[in-house]
Amino acid sequence: KGLRGKGKGHQRAPRIPSQFSQEERVAMKEALKGAVQIPTVSFSPEELNTTALAQFGEYIHKVFPTVFKTSFIQHEAVGEYSHLFTVQGSDPSLQPYMLLAHIDVVPAPDEGWDVPPFSGLESDGFIYGRGTLDNKNSLMAILQALELLLIRNYIPRRSFFIALGHDEEVSGVKGAQKISALLQARGIQLAFIVDEGSFILDGFIPNLQKPFAMVSVSEKGAIDLMLQVNMTPGHSSAPPKETSIGILAAAVSRLEQTPMPNMFGGGPFKMALQQLANEFPFPTNIVLSNLWLFQPLVSRLMERNYITNALVRTTTALTMFNAGVKVNVIPPVAQATVNFRIHPAQTVQEVLKLAKDIVADDRIQFHVLNAFDPLPVSPSDDQALGYQLLRQTIQSVFPEVNIVAPGTCIGNTDSRHYTNFTTGIYRFNPIYLQPQSFSSIHGINEKISVQAYETQVKFIFEFLQNADADPRPVPHLHEL
Ligand SMILES: CCCCCCCC/C=C\CCCCCCCC(=O)N[C@@H](CC(N)=O)C(=O)O
Ligand SMILES: [Zn+2]
């Protein structure tokens, strides 16, 4: 709605092969390095590096000139530093879709890095730096693929939006939320959305030898819960039996030692394991094919690893603790913040009640700083256009990957600000991820191989064209 309504000229565009010249391949990796070198760090919702964000806006103008000068692409800066591209397709009868990525990155002090985190240095075939996996790779690959298609005179059939938020790492309130309001005011409805949030997972599940593509169809909810204890201050030479610090420490320790219930079976993860069953050796294949019998066993096994544990329950992370004003003063107040990530089968209210029951101490005050429910589960059936387009593109770009399975994103993404536009929200990065690279996201030595980045560009180049092709049934591989 509201997109190029001319109703004419929507002939089929010829398929353009995803082959790039040596010169283009060099230019694309250099463009990513340049993006990494701009320190677009979000420290807090109020503390963004606005100089770097402004510089980034100029940078994408410079490296993707065709995107900015094409007549059927409208560019708008939103909330000053976020960017919305409206690509008007030639066939207004096709519902548009939207690709998301974010400009900002989490802070990266130099300590522990092999190379400075904002150097974008290339070493042993890898480009190093903050944002190379989260999420400048996606942002640059989307614009790069579009630039290359435009240079080849491609005219998209289906309209689409590209929304690039500038504060995803600290809420998305100034970026994604503003873009969302703008699209809402324009009455836009979308066929589907694709965002960051999952990968081709390699080595995350014991005994599963082959990588598989997990497309996240849901996203955990979250609560930032502040616990506070107030006590009368006094001289430390004659302390009371319990201090605010002691009471609060015991309360948060109870929360840490009492995990939220295991909800395995109540989210997409069970479906993924069933789809993966035949990829495991005996007897795991039999166990996973018969979850009606073995569900209690499997759900317990999943708790053993901290990543699979995050997929079966609401997690409880103690992230901040503040108390004390002076070495010889009984502290008047102690505060701690707990970050819960809510399993798709639970709600904010349910988790709050459980947390209060676990703490079970009237001296503790609870303050909800921020909370939202898990995101609805998007369809992954044969009719789900976004899911099937991802599946089709994964099968063509990564023919060695046998399984594409739905999953839950354990982190949060900007896509949660766009739930009004579509029931189909998919989180997927076309990149192989091993547990070690998972730790580098928000950690140290974040890096992407030059080859992986080229493949990401190729994936989007193919995806944009697949979205314009006539819908046709996608053959299922390895169905149960
Ligand atoms: C099937 C078994 C293995 C499953 C393993 C899952 C491995 C994890 C794969 C991907 C998770 C990566 C999450 C990336 C998205 C997170 C984005 C992010 O950092 N968001 C922040 C900020 C925010 N928007 O709230 C966050 O705190 O979550
Ligand atoms: Zn991210």
Ligand SMILES: [Zn+2]
């Ligand atoms: Zn992140």
